[in-house]
Amino acid sequence: MASVPHAVRTPGYGEWDEERWVPEPPKKAYRTAFERDRARVLHSSALRRLGAKTQVVAPYSDDFVRTRLTHSLEVAQVGRELGATLGCDPDVVDTACLSHDLGHPPFGHNGEKTLDVLAAACGGFEGNAQTLRLLTRLETKTFRANGASAGLNLTRASLDAACKYPWPRSEAPQTSEGKPTRKFGVYEDDEPVFRWLRGAGASQGPGDDVPAPGQSCLEAQVMDLADDISYSVHDVEDAVNAGRFQLRWVREGSQRQRVIEYTRRWYLPGAADDEIDAALRRLEGTDEWVPLVDGTRRSLAALKDMTSQFIGRFSSAALRATREQYGPAALTRYNASLVVPRETEFEIAVMKGLATAYVMTSEERQPxxxxxxxxxxxxxxxxxxxxxxxxxxxxxxxxxxxxxxxxxxxxxxxxxxxxxxxxxxxxxxxxxxxxxxxxxxx
Structure with missing residues (x-):
């Protein structure tokens, strides 16, 4: 009888990282704990619901527009490869990427803002905090000894990787303007599991470092960058395909200034117009830039190639910069931070600014x-x-x-x-x- 292969743990992770809030009996050895995490999210009802939730263009407006689900799958593909190249366990990053939008309500960010106001009496609403709530409470798989739901009961490493903003609203850091950021990753009544996954009050083994307050693990940083990269290029691709605008429009002075202003206001507060314009010019100067998409197969292929090449451009820049700082060793958890060059940050922001200027802030969308x-x-x-x-x-x-x-x-x-x-x-x-x-x- 052939023996069942034994799952091998990725270097850089230990029993501490594989620990679950509710201990579970031993499972079949052919899958790692992190592979099981990914499967739990992949089969969750929360992930399926993302197929009918708005990304930028409403899912019922076009048969081929991206939804929160297809966006999450694309983020997972980008993040998995980026993380694996650095040495992260690919399933930890994949799980975080698949999970990152689970908490988004109907109608995208507009719905998120509305629910935050409506939920003021119970601590507000934030999509990332709702994601943690889904993973640790609302989804159904495991229960605690007191009968309360433990959600999907993912490992500490996977939950930590899914925490884009690892702080409650009361501990939110200040922005560059000296105001608390509106983003947070945990509601007050979910803090027990949050403190557990962050290691508060626990004794760890060698190398099991407790993160500093507000510090994201490397896998969460990879997820965050993969999200930024994916929606920066895919939202532009969707908007062009939907006939909302053409990239050649930014050649005109007032149109260009509109994009620059929204890029600064939404994504780069305090940045100079010249630096934002320079990032736009770098992208316009690439061979992949597509000024006009006329619906022909060739123009659509060119737009798809631009999307692919820009994903590679942004990912490669971060990989090179991170390796230059940390060398060739495997990078995981809290032994490194992702390095994104300033020029790359501005290029990603400009792509997001394009979608913001022509879709999210369009006057026809306000009603x-x-x-x-x-x-x-x-x-x-x-x-x-x-x-x-x-x-x-x-x-x-x-x-x-x-x-x-x-x-x-x-x-x-x-x-x-x-x-x-x-x-x-x-x-x-x-x-x-x-x-x-x-x-x-x-």
């Missing part, structure tokens, strides 16, 4: 954003007023077990955040609009 806000506001208001009547069973249970109004509001927010774009519209039409119609009848 849509307002309607999306009304849908989410109406749902939260109705569900808050009707208790557990309309909540799905798992969220209804959370509502009933909540100790106070803040906990009950969080259960409502969790329910609404779990909806896809289309299901949010359907719930609103059925519950909110239907209730208003019924009230007018009686």
């Amino acid at each position: 849509i954003y307002e309607r999306q806000g009304e849908v989410l506001s109406g749902l939260v208001e109705l569900l808050s007023e009707t208790g557990d009547r309309y909540l799905e069973p798992i969220f209804a249970e959370d509502w009933r077990l909540a100790a106070d109004d803040a906990g009950r509001l969080r259960a409502v927010i969790d329910q609404v955040a779990s909806l896809t774009d289309s299901s949010a519209l359907e719930w609103h039409q059925t519950l909110v609009a239907g209730s208003a119609f019924e009230a007018r009848l009686f």
